[in-house]
Amino acid sequence: MSASLRSLAPLCQLAPGATGRVCELTGDEGFCQRVRELGFGEAALVTKISGTTTSLCLVNGTRLALNHHAAMSILVETLPANAR
Amino acid sequence: MKLPSHITPPPPRRHSPDRTPVYAIVGNPNCGKTTLFNALTGLRQKVGNYPGVTVEKKIGTTWSQHGRPIQIIDLPGAYSLAARSPDEAVLRDVLFGRREDTPQPDRIICVVDAANLERNLYLVHQILDLGRPVIIALNMMDMAAGAGLKVDAGELEGELGIPVIACEAVHGRGLVELKLAMSRVDLPLARHRWDVPGPVAPAVAELQASLAQNDARPPLVARAEALLLLTDFDTVRVAGSKPLSARTHEILDQWRKRWEGEGADWPAALIRTRYNAIAHLCRNVITRPGTSRPSLSDRIDAVLCHSIWGWAVFGVIMAALFYSIFSLAEPPMDFIDGHVAALGDWVKGAMAPGDLRDLITDGIIAGVGGVVIFLPQILILFFFVGLLESTGYMARAAFIMDRPMSKVGLNGRSFIPLLSGYACAIPGIMATRSIENAKDRLVTILVTPLMSCSARLPVYLLMIAMVLPGEAVSPVQKAGLMLLMYALGTIGAFGFAWLFKRTLFQGGSPHMILELPAYQPPRFKDILRHMVERGWLFLKNAGTIILAISIVLWALTTYPKHPDPEATATEQIAHSFAGRAGHVIEPVIKPLGFDWRIGIGLITSFAAREVFVSSMGVIFGVEGDDEDTTPLRDALHAAHWPGGAPLFTPLVCLTLMVFYVFAMQCMATLAVVKRETNSWRWPLFQTFYLTGTAWLVCLVLYQTGRALGY
Incomplete structure (x- = not known):
């Protein structure tokens, strides 16, 4: 399914406890590459721990804090609870 | 990835017995490099449980099992060789042999956090491109086990063909095995095979040839650098401040335009390909638990990073710090004060009046003694700062402070240098090296001295004793006045940061991604050592x-x-x-x-x-x-x-x-x-x-x- 047909939302809008799949990165090139290098690129699974303005997430067992601007630049699709 | 036919891989390096081999310790931030460096060299470089403690290289010596010296360079942590901050640039430049003040390492010890193996192996994967002997120190095995992960060091060694040593540097486990591996004359090169996406291969070959021919890069460094340039087109991030030749720039621009025209994102594909290779490498190395439960760190973070409770705890910690400075320090201060006064009286009684006696009593004893009595309070301040650094709370403070920092145009990452500035502005300013954005870094440097450092303590304490004299005044009042001074400095730092970001250093809102380490019990030995230092x-x-x-x-x-x-x-x-x-x-x-x-x-x-x-x-x-x-x-x-x-x-x-x-x-x-x-x-x-x-x-x-x- 293409990204446009899926329901994408910025990472900051992912509910605490929910898991999403990273579908698109919208920041500048340097930011996108660093996010990918951290293993946070497209197709990575991310679990939101807490936060709305500053988000606390779990990616591949790593706890990452992202500010609002960074979390807005990462678009995810929420996965259903039974798909995690 | 296969080498082009015109390049022959060098044979594994054997260091000659009469030459001191140079090892570099590299790895992601906060994976235990400096702890390992200290354990190997017996030095006492500062360690802490947050990313960005080491911002400059440190050099020490250890001894092989044959009693020969081995030089070790501890380098700042980095997630990638495409450096995005000054501390990451140190790692890149030393490994690529660009620093005149540092020998290019013969061999590399890659420290990886076993609990975050795949992400840590990304940097290792880039380093293996350099074709130099590598030893992997699989550190924090205890943390991985605590997270329910089983990491098979032998399997990884079998896959890569290089020594992989499971260790826990903090407990001294695995050090003997690591030293044995370091003592080997014939360290093997890794069986490092990965295929870049087909359309990227010609670009790699062309850039590599140009880097070797026009930029005087050794063949394998040229290949590694070509791969980095195609992953990240920002030449300064990859090549550093020394500009690339016009021909290499031209080739890079041609490929970039070509790929943009095709609408293909090959740089992203290169990273994905590396991660796929790493996933393949790790397929039999890591066994994950069937179900995942929130870890202790997750449960603590639910409180300490909470939008309300997080602030409450932060406030309690700061209040406890200032209260302790007054309440706990009083007896030792009185002790020192009494002895300084007694010493002055004794000298006055023992010597005949004159300039020499006045010099000793009114010059030396009054001057030096007047400052020394504040030692207990300085020690208490450093004890608290050490606690914050050692447990992992420092990064949480940055997380909590991100929101107010964003109001002034900075992000939470700038708060770590500011918080360090409470102890001393110098390490705080050094810590700004981990800030990626140059404007944000400069603004942080400019405002860090506003954070009240320990050198101000004696002045504040003397003046507070003047304003609120006597035993009758409770420590709470005194601590409150002190807290006010610290708050004033912090507000000043925020105010000037806001002003600078709107005038001299205008720029967009910076992105912040900060790794929060797992909480660890405080390492009192390190804290006490730091206090003593x-x-x-x-x-x-x-x-x-x-x-x-x-x-x-x-x-x-x-x-x-x-x-x-x-x-x-x-x-x-x-x-x-x-x-x-x-x-x-x-x-x-x-x-x-x-x-x-x-x-x-x-x-x-x-x-x-x-x-x-x-x-x-x-x-x-x-x-x-x-x-x-x-x-x-x-x-x-x-x-x-x-x-x-x-x-x-x-x-x-x-x-x-x-x-x-x-x-x-x-x-x-x-x-x-x-x-x-x-x-x-x-x-x-x-x-x-x-x-x-x-x-x-x-x-x-x-x-x-x-x-x-x-």
């Missing part, structure tokens, strides 16, 4: 800089002698060199409520802020006409203007504290700012804007206070 440094300053300034100041207040032998001590100081200099600057500081004697203290404390206290000890100590050493506080209380009005009124004491909150009075900080910004422009700017602000704020405060009748 900082305490020793404080005493060393007292024994050198402060001692020298006290002697010079005593001489300046003693000579030339007043022509009238019956002149009072005040008349003598007024007649002295210091008195004359003080009178010159008095018109500038008089509107702030300060007289020429305070002015001398302000000038001498440009060397270091705590010198103010010793200067007051020397200047007001000579006024004591009796044989007993007068406590400094009492001497200041007795000081008055020529008209008879008291000099150190509560308003003046408060104004002095506020002056020290804002004024730039630390030569060592200025030297570090010069080094970090590579220019005198910024330290000079910092001096003028901070000292100017201090003068203006104090003018408003004092004059308003006077108008209100204080």
Whole structure:
């Protein structure tokens, strides 16, 4: 399914406890590459721990804090609870 | 990835027995590199449980099992060789042999966090491209086991064909095996095979050839650099400050335009390909638990990073810090104070009156002793800062502070240097190297001295004792006034950051991604060692800089002698060199409520802020006409203007504290700012804007206070 047909939302809008799949990165090139290098690129699974303005997430067992601007630049699709 | 036919991989390097081999310790931030470095070399470099503790290379020596020396370079952590901050650039430049002051390492120890293996292997994967012998230290195996992960070091060794040592550097486990591996003369090269996406291969080959031919890169470095340039087109991030040749630039631009025209994101594909290769590598290495439960760190974070509870805990920690400084430090301070006074009395009793006796009592003992009594409070401050660093709370503080920081145009990452600035501005300014955005880094450097450092403590404590004297005043009130000064500095730092981000350093909102380490129990041994080091440094300053300034100041207040032998001590100081200099600057500081004697203290404390206290000890100590050493506080209380009005009124004491909150009075900080910004422009700017602000704020405060009748 293409990204446009899926329901994408910025990472900051992912509910605490929910898991999403990273579908698109919208920041500048340097930011996108660093996010990918951290293993946070497209197709990575991310679990939101807490936060709305500053988000606390779990990616591949790593706890990452992202500010609002960074979390807005990462678009995810929420996965259903039974798909995690 | 296969090498082009015209490049032959070098044979595994054997270091000749008569040459000291050089190892570099590299890895992601906060994976335990410095702990391992300390364990191997016996050195005591600072460690902490947050990313970005090490920002500059450190060199030490260890010994092979055959008793031969091995040089080890500890490098700052990085997530990738495409450096995005000055500390990551150190790693890149040393590995690529671009630093003239550092030998290019013969061999590399890649420290990886076993609990985050795939992400840590990304950097390892890039380093293996360099074709140099590598040893992998699989660190934090205990943390991985705690997270329910089983990591098979033998399997990884089998896959890569290089030594992979499971270790726990913090507990000293695996060090013997690591040293044995380091002692091997014939370290094998990795079986490092990965295929770049087909359309990227010609670009890699073309760039690599150009880098080798036009930029004088060795073949394997050229290949590694070509791969990095195609992953990240920003040449400064990859190639550093030395510009690439026009031909290499041209080739890079051609490929970039071609790929943009095709709408293909090959740089992203390159990263994905690396991660796919890493996933393939790890397929039999990691066994994950069937179900995942929230870890202890997750549960603690649910409280400490909570939007309300997080702030409450942060406030409690800060309040506890300041309360402890007053409540716990009092007995040892009284002990030191009593002994300093007794020493002064003893010298006065044992020596005949004269200049030498005055030099020892009023110059050395009053000056140095006046500062040394604050040692217990300095130690308490460093104990608390050490606790925050060791447990992993430092990164959480940055997380909590991100929101207010974003209001002024910075992000939470800038808060770690600011928080370090509470202890000392110098490590705080050094810590800005982990900030990726150059403008944000400079703004953080400019405002860090506003965070009240430990050198201000003696000044604050002396003035608080003047404003709130006596045993009857509770420590809570004193701590409250101290907290107010710290808050004022913090608000000032935020205010100026806001101003700078809207004027001199305009830019968009910065992105922040910060790794939060797992919580660890505090390592009291490291904390105590750090406290002792900082305490020793404080005493060393007292024994050198402060001692020298006290002697010079005593001489300046003693000579030339007043022509009238019956002149009072005040008349003598007024007649002295210091008195004359003080009178010159008095018109500038008089509107702030300060007289020429305070002015001398302000000038001498440009060397270091705590010198103010010793200067007051020397200047007001000579006024004591009796044989007993007068406590400094009492001497200041007795000081008055020529008209008879008291000099150190509560308003003046408060104004002095506020002056020290804002004024730039630390030569060592200025030297570090010069080094970090590579220019005198910024330290000079910092001096003028901070000292100017201090003068203006104090003018408003004092004059308003006077108008209100204080």
